[in-house]
Amino acid sequence: MNDYERWERATAAVAADYAALPPMLLAQVDEAAQAIRMARRELHRLAEDRESTVICASCGGECCMRGKYHVTVADILVFLAEGESLFVPRFDRDACPYLDSHGCIMEPSLRPFTCITFNCERVEGLWESERVEEFYRRERELRKLYENLERLFGERAGADRRIAILGYDHVLER
Ligand code: SF4
Numbered sequence: 001m002n003d004y005e006r007w008e009r010a011t012a013a014v015a016a017d018y019a020a021l022p023p024m025l026l027a028q029v030d031e032a033a034q035a036i037r038m039a040r041r042e043l044h045r046l047a048e049d050r051e052s053t054v055i056c057a058s059c060g061g062e063c064c065m066r067g068k069y070h071v072t073v074a075d076i077l078v079f080l081a082e083g084e085s086l087f088v089p090r091f092d093r094d095a096c097p098y099l100d101s102h103g104c105i106m107e108p109s110l111r112p113f114t115c116i117t118f119n120c121e122r123v124e125g126l127w128e129s130e131r132v133e134e135f136y137r138r139e140r141e142l143r144k145l146y147e148n149l150e151r152l153f154g155e156r157a158g159a160d161r162r163i164a165i166l167g168y169d170h171v172l173e174r
């Protein structure tokens, strides 16, 4: 099975598991997913400014060159809960499969944890200490929100399914 087939099967499996959630748990999962999205928006707002944008544009997105396993089951759940259409990754080249010629396929509030919480030293070096502190406080909050969503979905799917999306299908096959 190639990566594209694995992606298709894994996302379909998550969607099926999500659709089969009992109503009360489904409502909790939706609420947890919405909280993650809002927290990501805040992190992005904190990280984005004119100077950082200029630095990132001149760098060309070095930090997006490798990202195959960034997307997790929890990230797919946020797409499902928020009614967002899933994209088609590009596994046919040696770069992050979620990157196209305009940048990340996902808008900031839908990007994986590792991506939305990463700023290299060139960017973070521009920030005053209060901003760095607030960013990492919000990062810790986001981590807890992920844990909550993974726990809720894990009650249905099992703890060993809290994994990168490309591994989800393997768990189903066991
Ligand atoms: S965060 Fe750093 S490595 Fe990533 S695009 Fe911006 S300047 Fe480049």
Ligand code: SF4
Residues within 6 Å of the ligand: 063, 064, 065, 066, 067, 070, 096, 097, 098, 099, 100, 103, 104, 105, 106, 111, 112, 115
């Ligand atoms: S998922 Fe998006 S933000 Fe993350 S590394 Fe890939 S292209 Fe960059």
